[in-house]
Amino acid sequence: MAGAEPLRTPLSGLGWALPLGLLVLASLLALGLALAMGSVGVGLDELWSVVRGEGNALSRTLILELRLPRALSAFAVGGLLAVAGALMQVLLRNPLADPYVLGLSGGAAVGALAAMLAGLGGALMTGSAFAGAFLSTLLVFGLAHGTGSWTPSRLLLTGVVVAAGWGAVITLMLAVSPVERLPGMLYWLMGDLAHAGAPGAPLALLLVACLVALPLGRNLNVLARGPLQAAALGVAVRPLEWGIYLMASALTAMAVTTAGSIGFVGLVVPHMLRLVLGNDQRLILPACALAGGTLLVLADTLARTAIAPEQLPVGVITALLGVPTFLYLLYRSR
């Protein structure tokens, strides 16, 4: 790994401050960009006066009521998905895991679509989506636990099957729904920050996740060596694994109920960071929060300005950005 050694010594305080500092800077730049860019041009001096508390009414509305909450939601959702992805990859000891692999977004989608079919909206629909996600978590938990012997591959297989099951239910719901409800359902399924809820709750959860990651981090490093090895070194493996699963589920559920299923962030961001920063989860998890947030803010800014006034779903952009970047990094790391 050319050029990466100085950063990977776990004890070097500077070694962590540098990447995290850079990521914080990138986050702030991305947020600034999101506030400055939009389908309506707002000059930088106008932006500055709005920040100071002045500026004309239209600019204030655009920046403070439209762009700011949307950018913060994007940051929170991106961070949540990236951290959930990193946790899943440690849990399943598989670098191809992402937050949706255990069927969680499918459960949330079924909850949301069921609410839409019943004509419910707003908080009831969000609540229903959460309930669906929770149900999916319990289902996979229960089925994988089965008669005792539990391995990551069993969990993965159970999750894949449950996810496929939810997919079938979603298809059924789309097939039988009245025509006028379809646009709303498809809109939700595509994952979009245009209708994202208030950023407060997702941001709070992201912060909590990062705080919990600190004491949990070294345990995760040891767990990544293998469950027997970890148990021999004093890690309570089973409780830790279920804890990671529940935490990743909570993060993913919050992300999906805020903005629908946005793909790629949860898979690509942790992986990219691991290629550059090594495998200490104490660094990777907060870095994922920052990098995931930055990526999604940038992607969402592009989604709403690229072909304005037409608006693209952000999932399209995350795929278009994520895939080549990831391939490039993979190629470089050989």
Next chain:
Amino acid sequence: MGRLETHELVIDVPGRADGAALTLAVEPGQVWGVLGPNGAGKTTLLHTLAGLRAPRSGEIRVDGRLLASLGRREVARRLGLVFQERHDGFPATVRETALIGRHPWLSPWQMEGADDLRLAEAALARLDVAHLADRLVSTLSGGERQRLAIATVLTQAPRLWLADEPTNHLDLHHQSAVMDLLAEQAAEGGSVLMCLHDLNLAARWCDHLLLLYPDGEACWGAAETMLVPSALERLYGQRLATAWVDGAPVFVPAR
């Protein structure tokens, strides 16, 4: 410190009827060898003793306290296990891997300190892998990985060592070095229990032996009493010829 006792312990080998109940005591200063053919349950025994597998019946005590009553961290501070099989987890450097051995001694909020790093570096040097400290584990040879595994347990610094075939993949020089290290641990007041498939290593280095027969039968005791050709031949299903070198017996498969 470093005392391991079992009382009527019956290990759980899936698909096999209950074996003999083991009641033995590994005292500080002793080096025990576990001998037996493939499939006799040596690894299962070691994992059971480390608390990683449940026995079918019986109890295990570490330093006089029931293993089942100790928390995992407490166990990890007293007992270290050198595994036979290793998984390649996510990529990590040699130094990082050795440092993992300090995990039982650090609280969740603590970062590894200079002392921990020193211990890890010393362990790596002792096992002759210090020059590989920044290399990725996946790039090491089998022998280097084996030495790294032992260095990790050395960093963990338990009084009681359980080792599953610690000399696998090692060349003669390093085999001797590792056995020296284990003997040293015992001499300093710790205790060692290791599975060996090399009968002669056991004969040379162990003062107590446990023979595990494939049908579940077992016998144990001081090395001199166990190193009886007839018993060994029954153990391995192989005729042996005995020679004496440096006052210790050497066994060779007879033609």
Next chain:
Amino acid sequence: MMAASLLRHLTLALLPLAAAPALADERCAVDDRGREVCLAAPASRIAALSPGATELVFAAGAGERVVAVVAHSDYPPEAAEVASVGNHTRVDLEALLALEPDLVIGWVTGNPAEQLERLERLGLPVFQIEPRRIEEIAGAIERLAHLAGSEAVGKAEAARFRQGMAELARRHAESVPVSVFYQVWDSPLMTINDDHWIGEVVRLCGGVNVFADLDRLAPRIAEEAVLAADPEVILAGGMGEENRDWLDHWTRYPELTAVDRDNLFFVPPSLIQRPTPRLLEGSRLMCDALEVARGRR
């Protein structure tokens, strides 16, 4: 002295009259979600967030006041000149706000509820419409005209529409019933039941919708159901305004009555699948088609 007090009296008497125009300017109407929307003055900058809403606003006579439309607002042609703010499923709120509308016309099931709520929270009046029955079309035009202050044109248009439809109804009140299958879409194969306005038009023209009693407004059916029902007339739109492919598809079943008598009629979708005044033209086409079919018995 007398002149001064007379002047004072006159002023006092006339004061209420001076105040009246200010109140008379206020426009209120109830939208299709049952909410009352009030404007202090007739709307002068209207945003129409669906192609149907655009048509209705123009029909109400408020065309010059429309400052924002969405994609696919193709009728009337003047709508193409108006700035677009995205798609009805995903509106570009920034572009919309920059145009400073004072009234937003939304489509109840067309626009995302969250975006309309966001606009309301930002202080914009949002009036949601979606006519579902023939009569509601005229009502929608009248309410929009009231909000926009273009009552003269709007009421006239609504009246014209009502009279036209009533005339058709009268003409065909005693007509011999004809069994009809109206095809909304081809894959999946979709039709309408009698609660839909197209179903109303079929009844009005003296037709009998073979799928009148199905539960859903726009049910998906199998081809077999059509063969079993064996309608006398098949009416369909197509992809676009001139594409007869869907009708031609049925010719592979020569045993169908409609195929045998060549009662396959094309009705341009924009004239009948939109709840707008052009439904009158579409209804005339449909009634004419059923007349032709009666002639072929």
